[in-house]
Amino acid sequence: MTEHEQLLTNLKYLKMNEMTNHLDETINFINKNNLSFTEGLIKLTNYEIDHKEASMIKAMVKVGAFPHTKEIKDFDFSYQESINKDQILEFTSHRFIHQNENLVFIGSSGVGKTHLATSIGISAAKKRISTYFIKCHDLVAQLKKAKLENRLEDRLRHFTKYKLLIIDELGYLPIEPEDSKLFFQLIDKRYERRSTILTSNINFSNWDNIFIDPMISNAILDRILHHSHVIQIPGKSYRLKDYFSED
Structure with missing residues (x-):
């Protein structure tokens, strides 16, 4: 040889x-x-x-279980002029994650909340920052199931371990009072220790309608907003733009 x-x-x-x-x-x-x-x-x-x-x-x-692999470069900022592109690009530096801050995207359906949240999450995952994406309804269902099976603490630890957790579509379905307490426990465990991105179609003043219990709602809001960046997107729906575009 x-x-x-x-x-x-x-x-x-x-x-x-x-x-x-x-x-x-x-x-x-x-x-x-x-x-x-x-x-x-x-x-x-x-x-x-x-x-x-x-x-x-x-x-x-x-x-990360992202719903798609669209990145920031794929987002049409010219269509949603209300969004500060420089601010979004700053989020991809992941400084907010290192400082244990949260992002909250508020806007009606189809304005790009999930796209932006996912894109920031993918950019974090590419930097080997542990990231996980989940729909709010699925998250609550998992916590509820875990409680019934006497393994709630394990499930809470699972969702707390991620440096960045993306909770999508908060507010699309109401959350029962007992389930709201489970959601609060997760937010409380992540508070000032981890970063969370939330997307919602409901303004903060109406979050009582999501969580039913005003006390729980206020406690959740308090922890989410204490160290957070709120991005309001009042623009039009991407999904409908082709139907209403002028010839």
């Missing part, structure tokens, strides 16, 4: 697939550019690192 064959065998044994695939071209590059052993090794190992980083990012995005 030649030295080259031995090196290939070693790399395959170590499961360095990208280094194996790029070995010959790297050797040629080293010889052509008269690189040192260290420089050549850095170039070769970078192939493996880049591949593993890409795979890890892909896995983080998959774990």
